[in-house]
Each structure stands twice: as C-alpha cells, then as structure tokens.
Amino acid sequence: MDQHDIIPDAAMEGKFSTMEEQLQQERKIFVEKVNEIMDQCQRIVWNLCKQYENVLYRKSGTEEELIFGENTDGEDKTESEQPDNPPVPLMPETPKVISFSGFQWTVNPTSSKWNSDNAFVDEHGKLHLRLSKEDDGWQGALLTSVSKFGFGRYQFHVDARLDKLDPNVTFAMYSQPEHSPDSVAIKFAKWGYGDAEQVSYGMSNRFVNEPFLRTATSVGHRFKLNGPNTTHSFYRKRNSVLFRSQHGHENNNNRYEIFNWNCELPKEIDQQDEYAPVTLGLSLYDGRPPTDGQEVEIVITSFIFHP
Structure with missing residues (x-):
C-alpha cells in the first residue's frame, strides 16, 4: 500500500x-x-x-x-x-477418538500425509497402524493420548518385525508436552539408508529455569529380532530417562534385553512442567515412498503406564 x-x-x-x-x-x-x-x-x-x-x-x-x-x-x-432451510457449509472432519489399553486416543484427521482410517482397534483390543498407498499418495497414521502422564515407566508391547522395516518407513513412540520442545522418543527408522541403525532412543530437555538452553541427546542401535513380539519402554525420572527394548512381551522387568540406555539429565526437572500425552505414529521418512512399494502394518498389543 x-x-x-x-x-x-x-x-x-x-x-x-x-x-x-x-x-x-x-x-x-x-x-x-x-x-x-x-x-x-x-x-x-x-x-x-x-x-x-x-x-x-x-x-x-x-x-x-x-x-x-x-x-x-x-x-x-x-x-x-431466503430459503426456509438454508444449506450448511461442509465442516472439517471431526477428530476420530478410539479406546485402546484403557485410554482414549485422538486420531489425526485425514490429510495428504495421514489417513484416520489407518488407525483402528480390532476385536481383540489391539491397535493397528497402517501405511497405505492411496490415489493421491502414501498416507500413514498418527494418534495421541487424551490423558497426560508424568514421571514413570511408559511400556509398549509391539507385534511387528521392526528390524525389517523399509528404509523409508518410520515408526515412533514418544512423549512431548504441549507447547514445549521437550520430548522423549523411541523411533524405528533407517533414515532412508538400508544399512543405518534401526532404532534410536533420544530426548531433548531444557534446563530448569533456563528455557532457551536445551540439550538434545540420542543413541542408535542395530538389532535382529527372533520374532515379531517386542517390548519397548522409557522410564522418566526427575534427573534421567532409562530406555529399554526387549524380546517378547515383558512387563516391568529387564529380561531378554535387546538394548538399554540410561540418559542422565543436566539438571533435575519439575514434573509439573513435564506432564505430556503419548503419541504413536507410522509414516514415511522425508515423504519418500517405501523402496519395495509395499504397504506396512504395525500392531501394538498394549500400552501400560507405571507411575
């Protein structure tokens, strides 16, 4: 002007x-x-x-x-x-809410990246996440718990050969407070490279009372499974986070370990600032389609939170 x-x-x-x-x-x-x-x-x-x-x-x-x-x-x-019954404009898709492992979860609405139909619970109470090829491209699944959790052990029982995921497919389980860069995550991905580490455990955390200073730490690991059933967990404490992966479906123990890593925090954190929902996602890495062109499905049989 x-x-x-x-x-x-x-x-x-x-x-x-x-x-x-x-x-x-x-x-x-x-x-x-x-x-x-x-x-x-x-x-x-x-x-x-x-x-x-x-x-x-x-x-x-x-x-x-x-x-x-x-x-x-x-x-x-x-x-x-004016008409007696004026037409109503089309409304955005209402977020889909499903019940899984005793908690309510909000499924990300359908978009170019996600498809709300790709997250569902079967008659046995198991959660299915799908990565599907649609007419307009590949769409994954993303859902977030309605409940928020603080310090404690977050445990996931998974039924899938995570060691054989396509290099362009990413499966993540993480906790991140709203409006905060802090996160604790277990992510299965090869970042587009067939010989890359298959799983990474990581977190980012701001120093107490110093919100503009952050540290990001992660570690990668290669593994080979002896079957589709695995247990993955992270134990959030005031001054550390313990990550662990195990063969089979275990419950709050350290049997049949695949890998574990204890990440020490630079300072203790206040739990009041760290209550966060849990998010589960299956998607493409950098928007690249699977190298084998095959659709993917991952089943999560349970999520348990131990305070």
Missing part, C-alpha cells in the same frame, strides 16, 4: 487548525482505505468460493441456492426470499 493513499499530503495541512484535527482526518482516511481493501478481499474470496459449487450450493429441485443469500444470477435475495 502506498503511503500517500492513506496520509494527506502537505497541501492539505493548512486546512487543519490543530495537529489533533489533522491526526483525526488521517485516521479517518486510513479506516476508509482499510475498509475498501477488506471489501475487495471479500469479493475475491467470494469469487473463489463460487468455483466450488459442491461446497457453496445445494440443489433444490431445479433451482440452485447460495449459502450467502445470493442467487446464481448474482442478484441479492430479499429477506423474504
């Missing part, structure tokens, strides 16, 4: 007896200009919306009626001519 469109030029200054009057006139011109621009924007938006008749129109016999009270000829309808 050009400055001279909203501020009087020097020739107008003599018309005002006081500086206050001049400022008032400038404000008036500015408001008028803003209103004009808003009207132009509304017309642009309206013209764009008219291109999507499946959203803005509904069929009533042979007559098309507009949501915003205009007919298809562009003539405004009077109040008496």
Whole structure:
C-alpha cells in the first residue's frame, strides 16, 4: 500500500487548525482505505468460493441456492426470499477418538500425509497402524493420548518385525508436552539408508529455569529380532530417562534385553512442567515412498503406564 493513499499530503495541512484535527482526518482516511481493501478481499474470496459449487450450493429441485443469500444470477435475495432451510457449509472432519489399553486416543484427521482410517482397534483390543498407498499418495497414521502422564515407566508391547522395516518407513513412540520442545522418543527408522541403525532412543530437555538452553541427546542401535513380539519402554525420572527394548512381551522387568540406555539429565526437572500425552505414529521418512512399494502394518498389543 502506498503511503500517500492513506496520509494527506502537505497541501492539505493548512486546512487543519490543530495537529489533533489533522491526526483525526488521517485516521479517518486510513479506516476508509482499510475498509475498501477488506471489501475487495471479500469479493475475491467470494469469487473463489463460487468455483466450488459442491461446497457453496445445494440443489433444490431445479433451482440452485447460495449459502450467502445470493442467487446464481448474482442478484441479492430479499429477506423474504431466503430459503426456509438454508444449506450448511461442509465442516472439517471431526477428530476420530478410539479406546485402546484403557485410554482414549485422538486420531489425526485425514490429510495428504495421514489417513484416520489407518488407525483402528480390532476385536481383540489391539491397535493397528497402517501405511497405505492411496490415489493421491502414501498416507500413514498418527494418534495421541487424551490423558497426560508424568514421571514413570511408559511400556509398549509391539507385534511387528521392526528390524525389517523399509528404509523409508518410520515408526515412533514418544512423549512431548504441549507447547514445549521437550520430548522423549523411541523411533524405528533407517533414515532412508538400508544399512543405518534401526532404532534410536533420544530426548531433548531444557534446563530448569533456563528455557532457551536445551540439550538434545540420542543413541542408535542395530538389532535382529527372533520374532515379531517386542517390548519397548522409557522410564522418566526427575534427573534421567532409562530406555529399554526387549524380546517378547515383558512387563516391568529387564529380561531378554535387546538394548538399554540410561540418559542422565543436566539438571533435575519439575514434573509439573513435564506432564505430556503419548503419541504413536507410522509414516514415511522425508515423504519418500517405501523402496519395495509395499504397504506396512504395525500392531501394538498394549500400552501400560507405571507411575
């Protein structure tokens, strides 16, 4: 916007007896200009919306009626001519909520990256996450617990050959407070490389009372499973996080370990600041399709939180 469109030029200054009057006139011109621009924007938006008749129109016999009270000829309808039952615009998809392991989980709505149908619980109470090939590309699954958890042991029983995931497929289990960069995560991914480490355990944490200072720490590990059943957990404490993976479905023990790592924190953290939901996700790495072109399904048989 050009400055001279909203501020009087020097020739107008003599018309005002006081500086206050001049400022008032400038404000008036500015408001008028803003209103004009808003009207132009509304017309642009309206013209764009008219291109999507499946959203803005509904069929009533042979007559098309507009949501915003205009007919298809562009003539405004009077109040008496408005339809008795005006059409309702299409609403965004309502988030899908499922029950798994005694907790409620919100499934990410369908988009170019996710598909809400790719996360579901079967008749045995097991959670299925799918990575599927759709007409418009590959879509994964992402869901987050409604409940928030603090210090304690987060345990996941998984039924899948995680050691054989495609290099471009990523499966993650993590906890991250809302509006915070802090996170604790176990992620199965090869980052697009067939010979990369298959699992990484990591966390980022801000120093207490120093929110702009953060440390990020992770460790990777290669492994080979003797079957699809595995247990993965992280134990969040005030000054450390203990990560552990195990063969089979174990419960709060250290039997049949695949790997463990204790990550020490630089300072103790306050649990009140660390309550966070749990998120589970199956997706592509960097948007790259699986190298073998095959769809993927991972089953999580249970999630248990031990305070």
